[in-house]
Amino acid sequence: MVRVVVGIKWVPNTQAVRFDPKTGTLIREGVPSIVNPHDLDAVELALKLRDRYGGEVIAISMAPPSAIKGLEHVLGMGVDRAILISDRVFAGADTLATSYVLANAIRRLGSFDLIIFGQETIDSSTAHIPAQVASWLDLPYVYYVEDVEELGGGRAVVRRRLEDRIEWYEIELPAVIATAMHSQQPRPVRLSYKLRAKTERRVEVWDNKVLGLDERCVGLRGSPTVVTKVTWMPEVPRKRQVFRGDPREAVKWLIEKLREEGVLPY
Amino acid sequence: MAAVECEKLCPEWGCTDPSEYRGVWVVGELDEEAGTISEYSLQLLTPARMVADKRGTWVEGVLLGYDRGALERAAREMIYHGADRVRVLYSERLKPYNAEVYAKAIARTAERYKPEVVFFAATMRGRELAPYVANTLRTGITADCTQFDVDKDGNLLMIRPPFAAILLAYIKTPNRRPQMATARPNVFPTPPRDESRRGEVVWEDESLLEGIRPRARLLKVRRLERRETPIEKAEYVVAGGRGVGTPEGFRMLEELANLLGGVVAGSRKAVDLGLIPHEKQVGQTGKSVRAKLYIAVGISGAAQHVIGIRECRVVVAINKDPEAPIFRHADYGIVADWKDVVPLLIQELRKLAAERGRR
Structure with a gap:
């Protein structure tokens, strides 16, 4: 039997955010939110372990109430229990304050074997949360995990992939792991599960009345980092010379230009 | 920077006096097999030097490892590229590399010497170490920065594109030290190498590792064949x-x-x-x-x-x-x-x- 906690984030679908070059603004209207795709690797790995050893998978997410949809999505994949951690005082949190809330919520869940996170999120891609949660809970942690090959007797063997090597670690449990990107093939949502999640209101909501955390440690107040301003990124000056017409002429033109630049290896 | 009223901050953070923190750190990354320092760590000496000059302080490299010769060479490279001092933590107990052990050791070293800024390269290793170090020190961290500056109060400005890559967010950590960031590889140029540069290499004692026990044990490694340049x-x-x-x-x-x-x-x-x-x-x-x-x-x-x-x-x-x-x-x-x-x-x-x- 395993008990696995999996952390997910409800993120704007950054692929759908468009830039209007005429007005110089971001087009955010109608941009749907989704479960961070890299977190689905974590959900899949957690479900695989449960299918193999039996037990329970608990998904948690700190987000505004609209993220219930995201948790219903993973309930639809087969997660056993889902908890939304949501309170106005948690808003505006940086990664330290977010990990603090998540770590305290996980403490309330009692004993567990593994906490699994996705490698990073598509909206901010910091990859901080797994290590920060490990630090708050003083647990061992391994990043870039492709698979958990063995589990039992208070230990697990995990395989992780780096750029030039594959490593196998034996870790003491409980532990935190972050999955390698694209390492799993997340199973599809079963509509019957998702529907039941919705109709039975399966997503539990924990606010700060439940967690009872010091308001100086959460949300904007509990965040040591502060965003002071946001500006446009200056464009790199480029020559922007464009050739239209016959491909043969185009190639000649290009090679001439590249020779002038002195960037050809010949 | 203004004095911090500790009762307004999270009690979990503890109370520290930011004015006690001096120096800009670059945590160097070693390629243990090649015995060389990562180019991306050397690139970080460019912003580190700039920030240190603006703050009127020094640049220190930090190296951890178990190969004395490689550590010595890496320390010298950091000095040739702009570090004023390099702190080296050399121990058999650092073999093999282990994220939790290295992160805790770096945090201990930072607690002892109180740097005002700590930079890591946002490599796979830097990205797993830096957030653990930051959290252990109960300070903020900003990921994947592409520029740095110093504001009028002496705070480090950490500049990174948020999710829309046409914007730049300016982020600071006004009430906590050290101010920590990872920087995107290949954004900063490697500073010129100057063999005439002098600096101090400090071999730290192993007491920094006391009580740190690896809870993840490396069982085996399979090298992937790399036929081409990354x-x-x-x-x-x-x-x-x-x-x-x-x-x-x-x-x-x-x-x-x-x-x-x-x-x-x-x-x-x-x-x-x-x-x-x-x-x-x-x-x-x-x-x-x-x-x-x-x-x-x-x-x-x-x-x-x-x-x-x-x-x-x-x-x-x-x-x-x-x-x-x-x-x-x-x-x-x-x-x-x-x-x-x-x-x-x-x-x-x-x-x-x-x-x-x-x-």
Whole structure:
């Protein structure tokens, strides 16, 4: 039997955010939110372990109430229990304050074997949360995990992939792991599960009345980092010379230009 | 910087006096097998020097490892590239590399010497170490910075693109020290190497490791064969996007790259389509490249992509859509179907290569 906690984030679908070059603004209207795709690797790995050893998978997410949809999505994949951690005082949190809330919520869940996170999120891609949660809970942690090959007797063997090597670690449990990107093939949502999640209101909501955390440690107040301003990124000056017409002429033109630049290896 | 009223801060953080913190740290990354320091760590000495000069303080390198010779050489390299002092934590107990052990040891060292700034390169290793170190020190951390500055109160400004890669967010950690950040590899230039530079190498004592026990044990390693240069180190990069679309198309790009002595890369779309692996992705969620010549084929040029080619010297774009944003970010653009252009380009380059061969 395993008990696995999996952390997910409800993120704007950054692929759908468009830039209007005429007005110089971001087009955010109608941009749907989704479960961070890299977190689905974590959900899949957690479900695989449960299918193999039996037990329970608990998904948690700190987000505004609209993220219930995201948790219903993973309930639809087969997660056993889902908890939304949501309170106005948690808003505006940086990664330290977010990990603090998540770590305290996980403490309330009692004993567990593994906490699994996705490698990073598509909206901010910091990859901080797994290590920060490990630090708050003083647990061992391994990043870039492709698979958990063995589990039992208070230990697990995990395989992780780096750029030039594959490593196998034996870790003491409980532990935190972050999955390698694209390492799993997340199973599809079963509509019957998702529907039941919705109709039975399966997503539990924990606010700060439940967690009872010091308001100086959460949300904007509990965040040591502060965003002071946001500006446009200056464009790199480029020559922007464009050739239209016959491909043969185009190639000649290009090679001439590249020779002038002195960037050809010949 | 103003005195901090501790009762307003989270009690879990503890109360520290920011004015006690001095010096800018660069945590160096060793390639244990090659026995060399990572180029990306040396690149960080560029912003570290700038910040230290503005703050009127020093630059310190920090190195951890178990190979005395390699550590010595790496420390010297950091000094040649701008560090004033390098703190070396050398111990058999640091063998092999272990994230938790290294992170805790770095945090201990920071608690002892109180640097005001700690930089890591945002490599795979830096990205797993830095947040653990920051959290252990109960301080903030900003990921993947592309610029740094110092504000009028002496705070470090950590500048990074948030999810929309056309924006830059300025982030600071006003009430906590150290101020921590990871920096994107290949964004900062490596400072010039000067062998006449002098600096101090301090061998730290092993007491910094007391009570730190690895709870993850490395069982085995399988090295992956690396036949080609990684894209972030290549001088010539030919990148394909959705427009290239097929494995056959990418094989043609491969041919072009080979002729230039370069490598093939791709956009996020190409990764999503399974045409190239993630480690060859250029852009915000991939890598930054510093190529002499970057050829973008069938890539529309979303902000998230072009952020990864800012440091390239010459950018060429081939795309059949004249409105594709990539042309704004290219030095030379050809509006045409890549299938008409790339074979001809290969043909012409082959001729040039053969001519050189004859000379």
